[in-house]
Amino acid sequence: MDASFLSNDFEDVVAADRTNVWHHMTQHKPYESSDPRIIVEGRGMRVWDQKGKEHLDCVSGGVWTVNVGYGRESIADAVRDQLVKMNYFAGSAGSIPGARFSERLLAKMPGMSRLYYCNSGSEANEKAFKMVRQLSHQRHGGKKSKILYRERDYHGTTIGTLSAGGQDERNAHYGPFAPGFVRVPHCLEYRSQYGEVSDYGARSVAAIEEVILREGPDTIGAICLEPVTAGGGVITPPEGYWEGVQELCRKYEILLHIDEVVCGIGRTGTWFGYQHYGVKPDMVSMAKGVASGYAAIACLATTEELFDAFKDNPDDPLNYFRDISTFGGCTAGPAAAIENMRIIEDEGLLENCTAMGARLMGNLAELKERHKVVGDVRGKGLFCGAELVADRDTREPADERKVQAVVADCMARGVIIGATNRSVPGFNNTLCFSPALIAKPDDIDHLTDTVDQALGKIFG
Numbered sequence: 028m029d030a031s032f033l034s035n036d037f038e039d040v041v042a043a044d045r046t047n048v049w050h051h052m053t054q055h056k057p058y059e060s061s062d063p064r065i066i067v068e069g070r071g072m073r074v075w076d077q078k079g080k081e082h083l084d085c086v087s088g089g090v091w092t093v094n095v096g097y098g099r100e101s102i103a104d105a106v107r108d109q110l111v112k113m114n115y116f117a118g119s120a121g122s123i124p125g126a127r128f129s130e131r132l133l134a135k136m137p138g139m140s141r142l143y144y145c146n147s148g149s150e151a152n153e154k155a156f157k158m159v160r161q162l163s164h165q166r167h168g169g170k171k172s173k174i175l176y177r178e179r180d181y182h183g184t185t186i187g188t189l190s191a192g193g194q195d196e197r198n199a200h201y202g203p204f205a206p207g208f209v210r211v212p213h214c215l216e217y218r219s220q221y222g223e224v225s226d227y228g229a230r231s232v233a234a235i236e237e238v239i240l241r242e243g244p245d246t247i248g249a250i251c252l253e254p255v256t257a258g259g260g261v262i263t264p265p266e267g268y269w270e271g272v273q274e275l276c277r278k279y280e281i282l283l284h285i286d287e288v289v290c291g292i293g294r295t296g297t298w299f300g301y302q303h304y305g306v307k308p309d310m311v312s313m314a315k316g317v318a319s320g321y322a323a324i325a326c327l328a329t330t331e332e333l334f335d336a337f338k339d340n341p342d343d344p345l346n347y348f349r350d351i352s353t354f355g356g357c358t359a360g361p362a363a364a365i366e367n368m369r370i371i372e373d374e375g376l377l378e379n380c381t382a383m384g385a386r387l388m389g390n391l392a393e394l395k396e397r398h399k400v401v402g403d404v405r406g407k408g409l410f411c412g413a414e415l416v417a418d419r420d421t422r423e424p425a426d427e428r429k430v431q432a433v434v435a436d437c438m439a440r441g442v443i444i445g446a447t448n449r450s451v452p453g454f455n456n457t458l459c460f461s462p463a464l465i466a467k468p469d470d471i472d473h474l475t476d477t478v479d480q481a482l483g484k485i486f487g
């Protein structure tokens with residue numbers, strides 16, 4: 028770390044933050060009396076706070092974002108060069124980085140052929156929802172407009188995306204929501220709704236089909252799913268699940284929208300999470316890892332077939348996607364995203380993610396042997412979780428305060444980990460680990476050694 032850093036006086040910054048900033052997802056009463064943390068510098072997987080304390084960041088910027096790690100000068104240079112040349116023009120016009128990034132990205136997504144730019148994961152999902160609704164009017168007299176979403180999945184923070192929100196703890200008190208969103212059951216085998224069964228994947232697919240038949244297939248336009256559920260509990264799909272979902276989509280002519288906001292761009296060891304399961308989506312939304320947080324960018328990829336549906340009646344003045352996103356015309360995002368992709372390819376980060384993910388899962392399995400509070404470990408690539416239980420036989424979830432105490436203890440030891448959302452019984456008990464794709468074996472071992480110590484301290 029730069030030596031000048033420690034000579035900085037951050038008291039003013041802390042005071043300004045305390046007085047003026049309304050923080051995300053924060054209960055401000057306890058925050059006011061807590062020790063504030065301002066992250067002032069980052070390099071690789073490490074960040075430093077205003078007191079100069081070093082932390083090993085095992086959550087990639089808190090929310091699975093900084094996939095290529097901190098301090099990447101080549102991304103900063105690419106953004107700077109682009110900004111001084113041409114920073115912005117509305118997305119109805121083209122831009123050099125927008126065109127170039129679309130070419131590179133779509134080459135990694137066989138079957139996908141168009142990219143729509145916007146700013147956030149929520150917005151990318153909203154675009155998909157709007158396309159489904161518009162198609163229902165253009166093709167089905169407004170009828171095939173419902174969108175299925177799954178319990179425990181999260182698709183964003185707007186009222187539209189919360190209407191498709193499967194985490195009740197996030198939705199409470201924000202209704203009324205938009206009509207036409209219908210929930211299907213979660214697919215976490217460890218918390219099976221069907222008892223102990225050998226065909227949990229098939230049961231989960233059958234449960235979706237029941238909802239389709241109940242609602243009427245001719246009313247369902249799309250299903251929106253995370254490939255691996257992130258904040259809802261790091262839920263990896265059971266055997267046969269995705270094949271079954273794909274089959275339902277074909278059978279009932281339902282569009283498949285995959286929300287890759289977390290899994291996209293390498294998090295699970297492939298460019299996209301869905302690519303593990305051989306499915307062919309109609310729409311793919313992505314955001315966080317697209318430029319690793321060096322610039323704000325989100326996109327929705329679609330098939331050519333879907334794109335064509337918005338130009339098949341040129342005489343109709345409403346027959347095009349009448350949508351805009353002011354900052355979808357910023358060029359910093361695609362400029363950063365091109366360099367982000369180059370780094371992932373040139374440094375072999377997908378391969379590293381797979382190897383380090385396997386190491387992390389192996390270490391977590393050992394923790395499960397050593398601590399009876401660890402009920403289940405799940406993950407794909409560098410996207411892993413450990414579910415904590417009070418009792419292994421009954422699978423009663425561990426006390427939420429103790430789960431948070433493990434997170435706090437790791438933080439005190441200089442390792443940042445996450446946990447699933449608070450305040451909903453049964454699903455607030457999973458520790459989350461998502462280091463940057465550059466993680467080395469020592470980082471992974473240090474992470475799990477620290478969690479080992481914290482579990483020992485909090486749960487004995």
Ligand code: PLP
Binds near residue numbers: 090152181253288314
């Ligand atoms: N989809 C998933 C799976 C997410 O986890 C998130 C955010 O955490 C979003 C969508 C929303 O993205 P954003 O916060 O960029 O709007």
